[in-house]
Amino acid sequence: MSNTILPKLFQVGVTALAKSGGDPVQTVQNAVTQVRQAVDTFATTVSQRAQEGRLFSQFAWGPMGEPFARQLTGVNVGGPNQRLDPVGPEDSVAHGVEIVQRFLDRLGYLDADHQLMGTFNGDTEEAVRQFQRDNGLEPTGIVDDATVAAMQNPRPRPGYGMPTTNGRFDPNGAIALSQTLFQEAANVYGAQLGLATSAAVTQPDGSVRQSFENGTLVMGPQGGFRMLDREGNSLLSPQDYAATQARAGSHFINQLEGDPDRAVDGNQNCGYASANMALSYLGVPGWSVEGMTPAQSYESTLRLREMGQPGSDELDDSTPDGIEDALLKPEMQAAGVEVTVWENDYNGARQSDADRMALAFMNGENDNIAFVVAGNPNSGWGETEGMDAHYASPKGVFDGGHFVSVVGYNADTDTFLVLDPMATGPIEVPRNDMATYMENQLVVSGEVLQITYNPSATQAQP
Structure with a gap:
C-alpha cells in the first residue's frame, strides 16, 4: 500500500x-x-x-468472463510495441502466459493445478497445438493473432463439455461433462469425425452425444458407442462379441496344469502363458494351444519363456521386457506379429488405459488385437460377485502381481473378456475393475502390451 x-x-x-x-x-x-x-x-x-468486456485484470488473477481473450490485446508479451501476444517459449512474460494457461485449463487442454503458471513450458505448447488443431489452425504452438481470435469464439473440444453461463461460452462457466471414455473415443475417432461443431452433452437417458463436421458420436448409458454419419448410418462395425466369447474358451490354458512340479512349488509363468493364449487366440502359426493337452500347453509356454528370458527358471518372475523380447523375435515378426508397449507411470491411474482397450475392441476393424496386462486380480476383481468360483484355488481370485490376456470387450455390459492363467476358463471383468487391477502397487512396471497380428496374404486368418 x-x-x-x-x-x-x-x-x-x-x-x-x-x-x-x-x-x-x-x-x-x-x-x-x-x-x-x-x-x-x-x-x-x-x-x-465493463461494457467493452475488459473489466477484469489482464494479469495473473484474470481471466473472468466471456471476453477474457481480449485481455491479450495490449499485453506486451513478445517484445516492444506488440499489441497482440505472440506467446511462445522464447518470447514471453508471466502474466500473458498465465491468461493463456487458464483458458486452456478451462477447456480441458491443460491441468493448471500441475503446471508452473506463467511459464510457457512443453505442456503448455502442446496444449496450444491441440487447441489449434481442434479449431482448424496450423498447430504452431504459438498464440498468434489467429489463435487469439479463435480463443474468443472457440470450437468445443472433441469429447468435452463446453464452459457456459446461461448457454453462452464462458471460460469460467460450468462444464457438465466428465466422461473419460467418451473423451478417449473422440480422440480415437477424431480423423473420421472431423472438427467438433457442438459440445458433448449428457442426454436425459444418460447417453452422451456430440456433433462433428462428418457426423455424430454417441455413447450409450452402458458405455456402448455409435458413430453415425450425417444421414444417421453407422460408421463403426463393432466386434462380434458372441463369436469372440465362443472362441476364447478353446484357447485357454492354466499355467499350472501340465507342470510336473506344480504340487511342489508351482511356477511364475503367468506372463508367458497369457502371451501364449493371446497368440493362440489371434491364430499365429506355431502357437495354437487349441486341442492340446495340459502338458503340451505347458511346454508351449516354456518355449515362449525361453525366447523371452533365455536360461531363466520358471520360478523366476515373468517380466514385461521378457514378454516383449519374445514377441519381437524375427520369427514372430515374419509371421506378422507386432507388439506395442503402453508405458505406465508407477502407481499412476490406469482408467484411460482401460478406456483405450475398450475402444480398440469396439472398432470393428481391430479384430486382430489382444493384450497382455499386468496387475493384481485380487485388488481389481476380487470383490466382484461370483468371481471366486472361476478359480481352482480354494482361496479364490489370485492375489499378487500377475499377468492376464484380454481378448474382447462387451459394450452392452461394459466388461472385458479375460483369459487369466490362474482361472479355470475365460472370465468377464468390468472395465472399472480392470483399471483398478492395473493400478495395484504390487506391479512395479505394470505395462500394457498390445499384440497385433497382421498375417501375410498367404496365411489364413483364425
Whole structure:
C-alpha cells in the first residue's frame, strides 16, 4: 500500500495546499474535490471497461468472463510495441502466459493445478497445438493473432463439455461433462469425425452425444458407442462379441496344469502363458494351444519363456521386457506379429488405459488385437460377485502381481473378456475393475502390451 496509495494521497495534499495559498480550510476542500474527481474518473473507466468486456485484470488473477481473450490485446508479451501476444517459449512474460494457461485449463487442454503458471513450458505448447488443431489452425504452438481470435469464439473440444453461463461460452462457466471414455473415443475417432461443431452433452437417458463436421458420436448409458454419419448410418462395425466369447474358451490354458512340479512349488509363468493364449487366440502359426493337452500347453509356454528370458527358471518372475523380447523375435515378426508397449507411470491411474482397450475392441476393424496386462486380480476383481468360483484355488481370485490376456470387450455390459492363467476358463471383468487391477502397487512396471497380428496374404486368418 505504501508504494501505491500513500504517494498518491500525498500528491493530492501538496496540490491542494498549493491551490489554497496555505489556507487549511481551502486545502481540505480542494483535496476533497480532487478525490471526488478521481473516484468519478475511476467509476467511468470501470463502466466503460465493463461494457467493452475488459473489466477484469489482464494479469495473473484474470481471466473472468466471456471476453477474457481480449485481455491479450495490449499485453506486451513478445517484445516492444506488440499489441497482440505472440506467446511462445522464447518470447514471453508471466502474466500473458498465465491468461493463456487458464483458458486452456478451462477447456480441458491443460491441468493448471500441475503446471508452473506463467511459464510457457512443453505442456503448455502442446496444449496450444491441440487447441489449434481442434479449431482448424496450423498447430504452431504459438498464440498468434489467429489463435487469439479463435480463443474468443472457440470450437468445443472433441469429447468435452463446453464452459457456459446461461448457454453462452464462458471460460469460467460450468462444464457438465466428465466422461473419460467418451473423451478417449473422440480422440480415437477424431480423423473420421472431423472438427467438433457442438459440445458433448449428457442426454436425459444418460447417453452422451456430440456433433462433428462428418457426423455424430454417441455413447450409450452402458458405455456402448455409435458413430453415425450425417444421414444417421453407422460408421463403426463393432466386434462380434458372441463369436469372440465362443472362441476364447478353446484357447485357454492354466499355467499350472501340465507342470510336473506344480504340487511342489508351482511356477511364475503367468506372463508367458497369457502371451501364449493371446497368440493362440489371434491364430499365429506355431502357437495354437487349441486341442492340446495340459502338458503340451505347458511346454508351449516354456518355449515362449525361453525366447523371452533365455536360461531363466520358471520360478523366476515373468517380466514385461521378457514378454516383449519374445514377441519381437524375427520369427514372430515374419509371421506378422507386432507388439506395442503402453508405458505406465508407477502407481499412476490406469482408467484411460482401460478406456483405450475398450475402444480398440469396439472398432470393428481391430479384430486382430489382444493384450497382455499386468496387475493384481485380487485388488481389481476380487470383490466382484461370483468371481471366486472361476478359480481352482480354494482361496479364490489370485492375489499378487500377475499377468492376464484380454481378448474382447462387451459394450452392452461394459466388461472385458479375460483369459487369466490362474482361472479355470475365460472370465468377464468390468472395465472399472480392470483399471483398478492395473493400478495395484504390487506391479512395479505394470505395462500394457498390445499384440497385433497382421498375417501375410498367404496365411489364413483364425
